[in-house]
Amino acid sequence: MKRTLISWAVGVALLAAALLPVVFHAQPGSPRPGAPAATPAAAASPAPQHHPRIEAAIQNLEAARRELQAAPAEFHGHRVKAIEHVDRALQECHKALEVGP
Secondary structure, eight states: OHHHHHHHHHHHHHHHHHHHHHHHHHSTTOOOTTOOOOOHHHHHSOOOOOOHHHHHHHHHHHHHHHHHHHOSSOGGGHHHHHHHHHHHHHHHHHHHHHHOO
């Protein structure tokens, strides 16, 4: 049971990290190849945007982190390593929200 939980949490974290480039490319308003560049005025004052997929990934990663932290065993260091990977994925998701598409 514990091993399954750890495997599931790591899988979710890796899936979220792997889908980030797809999510960025698929966002409405993403620049298309060959499209004219934005004007400097528009680039200087970007409006805040809602990114539901990245926000959902953050929630899933935070849930995975809580599950990993609650696991009673160390699993020969793999649990700690998985938490570190989840933390890095969370950092990337937060950075993605800061810079936008």
